[in-house]
Amino acid sequence: MIKVAIVYYSSTGTNYQLANWAKEAAEEAGAEVKVVRVAETAPKEAIAQNPGWQKHSEETQDVPVATSENLEWADAIIFSTPTRFGNVASQMKQFIDTQGGLWASGKTVNKVVSAMTSASNPHGGQEATVLSLYTSMMHWGAIIVPPGYSSDVLFAAGGNPYGTSVTQSQEDGSMVEDVQAAVKHQAKRVVEVANKIHG
Numbered sequence: 001m002i003k004v005a006i007v008y009y010s011s012t013g014t015n016y017q018l019a020n021w022a023k024e025a026a027e028e029a030g031a032e033v034k035v036v037r038v039a040e041t042a043p044k045e046a047i048a049q050n051p052g053w054q055k056h057s058e059e060t061q062d063v064p065v066a067t068s069e070n071l072e073w074a075d076a077i078i079f080s081t082p083t084r085f086g087n088v089a090s091q092m093k094q095f096i097d098t099q100g101g102l103w104a105s106g107k108t109v110n111k112v113v114s115a116m117t118s119a120s121n122p123h124g125g126q127e128a129t130v131l132s133l134y135t136s137m138m139h140w141g142a143i144i145v146p147p148g149y150s151s152d153v154l155f156a157a158g159g160n161p162y163g164t165s166v167t168q169s170q171e172d173g174s175m176v177e178d179v180q181a182a183v184k185h186q187a188k189r190v191v192e193v194a195n196k197i198h199g
């Protein structure tokens with residue numbers, strides 16, 4: 001059975017929802033799935049200043065914190081990170097940057113990987129964030145599986161071929177585009193490719 005780690009960071013719930021949709025789809029595709037959140041690195045005072053961040057942080061305390069062992073265990077990894085100034089959130093980057101040991105032991109090679117993101121603006125860096133994350137994946141020798149235009153559902157979700165991305169409404173924090181089907185397609189495709197390589 002293909003093992004999938006879904007590694008996410010989320011301040012206000014968007015990427016948590018993307019991660020959970022990916023989990024549902026990967027399980028439907030026959031994989032064993034673990035959803036793990038990267039450790040929070042922001043100071044408590046910063047979190048407390050944003051009620052949405054504080055609330056989401058409290059609600060997800062029980063989600064296991066991502067470890068190197070989760071990556072080692074996985075045949076495939078799906079990352080989900082908010083866009084921060086057009087780039088990967090520092091919490092996620094910190095997690096990636098603490099995998100030197102795993103990388104040095106050669107265990108990141110041939111992991112099947114794919115990434116998702118969100119931002120407040122449709123052109124606020126969604127594609128750049130996914131591409132930035134993929135740069136690190138090339139250093140890992142991972143096998144990047146982008147959605148491309150491999151399904152019609154991707155067009156309805158905004159047509160980001162690098163990885164599903166969604167705009168978070170600045171009014172109420174909800175998702176602007178309906179990306180559920182695109183997330184699920186991306187996750188199923190990851191399992192399908194991982195099966196060919198690791199099955």
Ligand SMILES: Cc1cc2nc3c(=O)[nH]c(=O)nc-3n(C[C@H](O)[C@H](O)[C@H](O)COP(=O)(O)O)c2cc1C
Pocket residue numbers: 009010011012013014015016081082083084085086087117118119120121122123124125168
């Ligand atoms: C420090 C910071 C930088 C951000 N930079 C961007 C940005 O460059 N472009 C953008 O559209 N949104 C930006 N945002 C908005 C976040 O991307 C958005 O809140 C996030 O995608 C929501 O995901 P979450 O609910 O999983 O936390 C930024 C937010 C913060 C706090």
